[in-house]
Amino acid sequence: MKKQSSPPLQEPMISEYGLQRRNMLKYIGAGAALMTISNACKKKNSTSGTVNLGSGDVGILNYAYALEQLEAAFYSRVIASPYAGISALEMEYMTDIRNHEVAHREFFKAAITGAAPASIIPSLEVDFSTINFTSRDSVLATAKAFEDLGVSAYNGAGQLLSTTANGTVYLGLAGKIVSVEARHAALIRDLISNGTFADTTDANGLDVPVRTPAQVLDIAKTYIKTKLDASNLPS
Amino acid sequence: MNLQNIISEIEKVDPSINDRLDTRRSAMKQFANISGKIALAAVPLAIASMFNKAYGQTPSTVNDVLNFALTLEYLEAEFYTKIVGSPGYLTAPAVAQAALTKIKNDENAHVAFLKTVLGTNAVAKPNFDFTGNKSIAGGGPFTGYLTNYAVQLAMAQTFEDTGVRAYKGQAGNLQSNKTVLTAALQIHSVEARHASHIRYMRRALDAAIPAGQKPLKPWITLNYSGIEYPPAQANINLSFAGDEVTTQAGVNIVGIGGNSYIDAKAASEAFDEPLTKAEVLTIVNPFIIP
Numbered sequence A: 001m002k003k004q005s006s007p008p009l010q011e012p013m014i015s016e017y018g019l020q021r022r023n024m025l026k027y028i029g030a031g032a033a034l035m036t037i038s039n040a041c042k043k044k045n046s047t048s049g050t051v052n053l054g055s056g057d058v059g060i061l062n063y064a065y066a067l068e069q070l071e072a073a074f075y076s077r078v079i080a081s082p083y084a085g086i087s088a089l090e091m092e093y094m095t096d097i098r099n100h101e102v103a104h105r106e107f108f109k110a111a112i113t114g115a116a117p118a119s120i121i122p123s124l125e126v127d128f129s130t131i132n133f134t135s136r137d138s139v140l141a142t143a144k145a146f147e148d149l150g151v152s153a154y155n156g157a158g159q160l161l162s163t164t165a166n167g168t169v170y171l172g173l174a175g176k177i178v179s180v181e182a183r184h185a186a187l188i189r190d191l192i193s194n195g196t197f198a199d200t201t202d203a204n205g206l207d208v209p210v211r212t213p214a215q216v217l218d219i220a221k222t223y224i225k226t227k228l229d230a231s232n233l234p235s
Numbered sequence B: 001m002n003l004q005n006i007i008s009e010i011e012k013v014d015p016s017i018n019d020r021l022d023t024r025r026s027a028m029k030q031f032a033n034i035s036g037k038i039a040l041a042a043v044p045l046a047i048a049s050m051f052n053k054a055y056g057q058t059p060s061t062v063n064d065v066l067n068f069a070l071t072l073e074y075l076e077a078e079f080y081t082k083i084v085g086s087p088g089y090l091t092a093p094a095v096a097q098a099a100l101t102k103i104k105n106d107e108n109a110h111v112a113f114l115k116t117v118l119g120t121n122a123v124a125k126p127n128f129d130f131t132g133n134k135s136i137a138g139g140g141p142f143t144g145y146l147t148n149y150a151v152q153l154a155m156a157q158t159f160e161d162t163g164v165r166a167y168k169g170q171a172g173n174l175q176s177n178k179t180v181l182t183a184a185l186q187i188h189s190v191e192a193r194h195a196s197h198i199r200y201m202r203r204a205l206d207a208a209i210p211a212g213q214k215p216l217k218p219w220i221t222l223n224y225s226g227i228e229y230p231p232a233q234a235n236i237n238l239s240f241a242g243d244e245v246t247t248q249a250g251v252n253i254v255g256i257g258g259n260s261y262i263d264a265k266a267a268s269e270a271f272d273e274p275l276t277k278a279e280v281l282t283i284v285n286p287f288i289i290p
Helices: A020-044 A056-080 A088-115 A136-160 A165-192 A213-220 B003-013 B022-037 B040-054 B060-082 B094-121 B147-173 B178-205 B230-238 B264-271 B279-288
Strands: A050-052 A227-229
Touching: A020 A056, A050 B178, A056 A088, A056 A136, A056 A165, A056 A213, A088 A227, A088 B264, A136 A165, A136 A213, A165 B147, A165 B178, A165 B264, A213 A227, B060 B094, B060 B147, B060 B178, B060 B279, B147 B178, B147 B279
Parallel strands: A050 A227
Antiparallel strands: none
C-alpha cells in the first residue's frame, strides 16, 4: 500500500461542507482502499465478458462512471460528425455538453482510481447502431433519453450511498453533477420543443421517474455492448 | 496527520466542536487508542466515525432542512404567482408566458408537498417584498419589477440558481431519511431544469447580460451571474459566488484526461457548487419582511 503523504496543515482543512476538497481525495482513498479489500473477499468471480460494478459506495461510483462513459461517448460522436443542418447555437450547446460529460467521465475515473484502484470498471464498449447521427431528430431524441435517464439515475442513487463520511462526500459530488445533467436535459428538451424543459414533474412537482440501477441499466443496455452486472450494488 | 490541527480548524467554523467531542483531551485519547489498534490506512475512517458520532442526524435536523426548503419554495411560489399576469409578463411572447406559468405551478406544488410532509411542523409563510425592500424607504432595488419583464427573468434566474445550490447544500443533512432525501433530490433537479430554461429565455432576450459574460448558458459559467443590475449587483453576485471552482475532491478538472478543450469555464460548468444555509439566507433575506 502506498504511503500516504500528510496533507498540508497550514490551510483550513475543514469547511462547513466537510473536508476541503483539495485534500479530500487522499482521505477518500485511504478509506475506500479498505472497503475494496473487504469487498474483494466477498465478490464472486464475474462471468467472463461481464463487468461487475462491485458493491458499496464504490459500486455506485462505478455505476455513475458507466453512465458518464455512455454520455461522453455519445456527445463525442455528435461533435465528430454533427447532424445535418446543425445551427451554430446548437453546435455550441452540444460542444458544451460534450465537454461537461467528458469532464464527468474523467473525474469518476480519477476519483475511483484514487479511492479504489482495484475496483474501477474498465472502459466500456458502446453500441450506437440504433442512432442515426446524421439526423437531428434521432440525435436530440437520444440526447433527451440519456439526460433524463441520467437525472433519474442520480436521483435514485443518492439514497444508496452510505452515511459514512465518504458516502456523504460522494452524495455531495453526485449532487453537483445531477443538477448539471438536469440543466442539459431541460435544454435538450427545449431544443426539441421549447417549453418542455420540466415536463417530467408529477403532481407534487417532483422529477419523475426515479430509477433503480437495475431499471437504468435495463434501458442503457441497448447502447452499452459490455454486459454490466449490478447485482452487488446496494439496494 | 495532525488531529489537533483538524479540530482547531473545525473550531473556527464550529466553536462547539469540543463539546461535541466531549473534550479535546478525551478526543485525542480516544483517537490515540483507536490508531494504536488499527492500520495506518484506516486512520481517516476512524476520524470520520468520530466526527459522525459528534454530528449525528436527528429527525429535527431533517425537519429543519425541510422548513428551510419550504421557506425558499414559499418565496419562489409567491414570486411567480405575482409576476404571472403582471404587466411585464404580458409583454412576453406566449411561449415565455407558458413557461413562467409552468414554473409557477411547480413551485406551488413544492410548497404544498413540503407542507404535507412537515404537517404541523411546517413553518408559516413569511411576508415577502420582492422589491428587496426590507428597510429601504420607498421601495428596494427591484422596485418596478412587475412592469419589467427583463428584470423578472433576472430575478427568476437568481432565485432558481440559488435554489439549486441551496438544496445541494442540504443533501448530506437528509441522509438519515432516504425517502425525504430522494424527494429533495427530485425537487433539486426540477429547480435545475427551471434554471436552465430561464437562462435559455434570457439569452434569447439578450437584455441585461453583461458584455464580458456573453453568451449566457443554461449552466453556470465560472461565477458569472449573467445579470447586469447595478441597484442590486452585490446581492445578485452572491448567488453565483464560489461556483467558479475547477477542482473536485482533489481532482483538477481543467484539461482532465488530456482533453485540453476542458478549460476553466467548462470545468466550472460541469459541476454546480452548493451553498450553505447561512449563505442562502443572506441572499434571500432582503426579500423577507421580518
